[in-house]
Amino acid sequence: MTGFAEGLATALEPANLAALLGGSLLGVFAGAVPGLSSTVGLALVLPVTFALEPTPALLMMISIYMAAEYGGSITAIAIGVPGSSPALATTFDGYAMTRRGEAGRAFGISLFASMSGGILGTLLLVVALGPLSRAAIAFGPPEYFGLGVFGLAIVANLVGRDPLRGIISALIGLVAFLVGLDVLTGAPRLTLGSTMLMDGLGLVPMLIGFFAIAEALNGLAGHRAEVEGTAGMRGALPALRDLFRLWRPVLRGSAIGGIIGAIPGAGATIASIVAWNEERRVSGAPERFGTGEPAGIAAPEAANNACVGAAMIPLLALGIPGSASAAVLLGGLTVQGVAPGPLLMTEQASLVYALYAGFIVAVVFMLAVGRLGIPLWVRVVSLRPQILMPLVVAVSLIGAFVLRGNLADAWFALFFGMVGFLMLRRGYPLAPAVLGLILGPMVETNYRRALALSSGSHTVFLESPISLVLIGLAVISFAAPALRSRLRLGRGGA
Amino acid sequence: MSDHRSAAFVEAGLLALVGAGVLVDARGYPAPLIEGVPGPAFFPGLVAALLIVCAGVLALRPGQATGNAPRTAGGVFRLLGATLWIAGFLAVLPLIGHLAALPPLVLGLMWLSGERSPWILVAVSLAFGGFVHLLFVVTLGVPLP
Numbered sequence: 001m002t003g004f005a006e007g008l009a010t011a012l013e014p015a016n017l018a019a020l021l022g023g024s025l026l027g028v029f030a031g032a033v034p035g036l037s038s039t040v041g042l043a044l045v046l047p048v049t050f051a052l053e054p055t056p057a058l059l060m061m062i063s064i065y066m067a068a069e070y071g072g073s074i075t076a077i078a079i080g081v082p083g084s085s086p087a088l089a090t091t092f093d094g095y096a097m098t099r100r101g102e103a104g105r106a107f108g109i110s111l112f113a114s115m116s117g118g119i120l121g122t123l124l125l126v127v128a129l130g131p132l133s134r135a136a137i138a139f140g141p142p143e144y145f146g147l148g149v150f151g152l153a154i155v156a157n158l159v160g161r162d163p164l165r166g167i168i169s170a171l172i173g174l175v176a177f178l179v180g181l182d183v184l185t186g187a188p189r190l191t192l193g194s195t196m197l198m199d200g201l202g203l204v205p206m207l208i209g210f211f212a213i214a215e216a217l218n219g220l221a222g223h224r225a226e227v228e229g230t231a232g233m234r235g236a237l238p239a240l241r242d243l244f245r246l247w248r249p250v251l252r253g254s255a256i257g258g259i260i261g262a263i264p265g266a267g268a269t270i271a272s273i274v275a276w277n278e279e280r281r282v283s284g285a286p287e288r289f290g291t292g293e294p295a296g297i298a299a300p301e302a303a304n305n306a307c308v309g310a311a312m313i314p315l316l317a318l319g320i321p322g323s324a325s326a327a328v329l330l331g332g333l334t335v336q337g338v339a340p341g342p343l344l345m346t347e348q349a350s351l352v353y354a355l356y357a358g359f360i361v362a363v364v365f366m367l368a369v370g371r372l373g374i375p376l377w378v379r380v381v382s383l384r385p386q387i388l389m390p391l392v393v394a395v396s397l398i399g400a401f402v403l404r405g406n407l408a409d410a411w412f413a414l415f416f417g418m419v420g421f422l423m424l425r426r427g428y429p430l431a432p433a434v435l436g437l438i439l440g441p442m443v444e445t446n447y448r449r450a451l452a453l454s455s456g457s458h459t460v461f462l463e464s465p466i467s468l469v470l471i472g473l474a475v476i477s478f479a480a481p482a483l484r485s486r487l488r489l490g491r492g493g494a
Numbered sequence: 495m496s497d498h499r500s501a502a503f504v505e506a507g508l509l510a511l512v513g514a515g516v517l518v519d520a521r522g523y524p525a526p527l528i529e530g531v532p533g534p535a536f537f538p539g540l541v542a543a544l545l546i547v548c549a550g551v552l553a554l555r556p557g558q559a560t561g562n563a564p565r566t567a568g569g570v571f572r573l574l575g576a577t578l579w580i581a582g583f584l585a586v587l588p589l590i591g592h593l594a595a596l597p598p599l600v601l602g603l604m605w606l607s608g609e610r611s612p613w614i615l616v617a618v619s620l621a622f623g624g625f626v627h628l629l630f631v632v633t634l635g636v637p638l639p
Contacts, residue, residue, distance in 0.1 A: 044635070047635075164551060164552060164555070165552075167544075168545070168548045168549075168552070171545045171548065172545075174541045175512065175516060175541055178537070178538050178541065182523070182534040184527075184534070185524055185527060185533070185534050187523050187534045189520070189523065189534060189538060190516065190519050190538070213580070217573055219607070220572040220573050220576050220606060220607060221569040221570070221572065384609075386604055386609040387604060387609060387614070387618060389603070390600050390603030390604045390607060391600065391618075391622060393603060394599055394622065395626070397599075398592070398596075398626060398630065398638065401638070401639070402630065402638075405637070407584065407587065407639065410584050410587075411584055414577070414581060414584065417580075418577060421573075426501075440537075444537040447537075448531060448537075451530075451532060452528055452531045455528075455530065455531075456528070456529075456530030456531050
């Protein structure tokens with residue numbers, strides 16, 4: 001406790017507070033602009049940190065990481081375009097609330113859940129640094145395969161009214177992931193001989209294409225659902241008791257984010273989608289999810305912010321980055337002469353305690369920036385569509401370019417925009433395709449790796465208890481919607 | 495044959511074509527590195543086969559009314575116009591740079607969206623171009639074309 005108090009005193013020094021505040025502002029911005037993300041925000045600020053002392057440099061970076069996870073929900077709720085991939089699940093209910101004229105309430109719930117998830121993830125980091133880091137490295141190819149299959153099974157809950165089109169949408173996402181070099185052999189697949197396609201189509205161009213450009217094209221064709229009305233700010237913000245009623249989704253989302261975030265390579269996107277799906281599964285009214293259910297915002301937002309603290313567990317304890325953003329953070333630590341690993345806690349305990357405290361202060365700044373920003377986000381929502389959508393398309397195209405400094409990504413975004421428009425026109429849900437693109441690599445690579453390790457024996461997936469449980473959960477998750485509707489039909493017929 | 499049925503046939507045909515294309519491409523992938531372990535062609539083959547099966551089910555099942563066609567000729571014009579306008583922006587962006595390319599992009603999309611006030615069209619598009627330059631290039635140091 002003395003160590004934490006000293007860490008808090010360090011984090012509250014003026015230079016460190018300034019770094020944390022600057023990080024929050026940049027993080028919210030990086031999270032909110034489609035195409036940018038916590039990873040890009042961290043990469044942008046990395047050269048700036050070279051000139052800083054280690055503590056403010058690292059505090060600024062964790063503040064960006066934390067705030068960007070919240071920032072992604074702003075555009076997800078305001079215009080239905082996830083600012084970054086972990087906010088994908090937030091679009092399902094967040095944008096539906098905005099269309100109902102409850103944007104302020106949705107922003108408030110997202111901010112409250114992000115704050116709670118951030119704090120709970122940090123507590124997990126403090127308490128479980130040792131044991132969870134050991135558990136995280138127990139994840140091998142069979143376990144990752146099980147996690148990927150479990151994630152893909154969520155498609156069953158995202159298919160909408162037509163399950164066949166939902167499954168086809170997921171298959172389209174899987175085809176999109178196949179474009180590029182095979183990770184295990186380096187063989188080009190579906191590249192049509194073009195070097196431009198060797199790097200793959202990428203998640204960000206798909207997100208921008210599907211959710212920004214396709215929606216804009218849909219609006220131009222005369223099919224976009226308009227916002228029903230922008231409620232006044234004061235009345236629109238959620239009441240405190242409204243927020244406290246969401247403690248269960250927030251706790252469940254934080255727990256899921258804490259566990260999945262600690263697994264290297266799993267990431268906040270999977271955590272938030274799993275959290276949304278679990279919330280829908282345990283809800284007494286699953287049919288309300290996707291139509292503007294507050295718990296459908298609270299759970300994924302708590303999950304993606306809990307991932308931030310959890311991703312630091314393998315990073316600090318083992319030197320293994322749990323996500324792309326953590327990998328940039330690792331770069332920042334290395335530049336500052338900090339060597340993460342088992343000896344970090346004994347050799348640089350004061351810095352670690354300052355980081356722990358910094359996470360809490362970063363959450364407070366995120367809350368302040370987010371709360372002050374809500375009137376601005378609501379104003380953005382109330383802009384006329386003929387002004388808002390062109391600006392969204394333009395900034396999204398710039399964001400697609402900035403990610404890798406490659407104009408090809410902006411062309412891919414346009415391509416996905418046209419595909420997404422056609423899919424929307426024919427009644428295909430877009431989220432399963434995104435899930436296919438995200439989880440395809442995890443499923444395929446780890447399936448082949450696991451079989452290579454077991455000389456081709458499929459029993460490897462049944463020998464691992466974690467893999468077995470995850471595959472079992474996948475079967476239940478996939479079958480649950482069909483079983484539920486059968487049961488309802490049975491009851492109706494009786 | 496109803497419009498819905500023929501649209502479903504076209505849709506299924508396109509999906510089957512994509513699946514067949516993946517299968518043809520996968521035939522050229524290298525053999526597995528370890529015997530008995532799936533190679534780079536296994537997963538594409540599986541996905542393509544599933545896509546073709548789903549396309550078959552889509553074509554054969556009873557027709558379902560789904561989706562929307564653009565309601566008017568104006569809708570089609572705006573749709574094609576916006577797509578070509580964005581493609582044109584991406585084509586000229588490396589040649590003329592973001593400061594010159596962004597305002598016409600925004601102006602054109604706003605006009606296609608139905609904005610007709612010349613003041614708003616010009617002011618918003620110019621302000622947006624300047625804002626992007628100030629934010630990305632000047633403040634964040636991100637090089638844009």
